[in-house]
Amino acid sequence: MAKTLLSRFGSKKDLTANQTEFQCAIRLLDDEEVLQTNFQKEQKGQFLLDFVFKTLNLLEKDYFGLRFVDGNNLRVRVLID
Numbered sequence: 001m002a003k004t005l006l007s008r009f010g011s012k013k014d015l016t017a018n019q020t021e022f023q024c025a026i027r028l029l030d031d032e033e034v035l036q037t038n039f040q041k042e043q044k045g046q047f048l049l050d051f052v053f054k055t056l057n058l059l060e061k062d063y064f065g066l067r068f069v070d071g072n073n074l075r076v077r078v079l080i081d
Helices: 003-008 045-056
Strands: 021-028 034-040 066-069 077-080
Touching: 021 045, 034 045, 045 066
Parallel strands: none
Antiparallel strands: 021 034, 066 077
């Protein structure tokens, strides 16, 4: 079963009971440009990848992925099925 994007990034205790939309800041590898978008808690990581691909007009999508910084400042790669 595929996990939602939010379930990979945080715990349910961090959510308010009625919070369904979250803001996401996307930092690119050069760390100079930040893209921002909103996502619903049910959306998958592919939503963020598609947003970046469309925004940057990227055609070679196989070379890109997602990672996030967890609570211990460790970088974690998210595997997209």
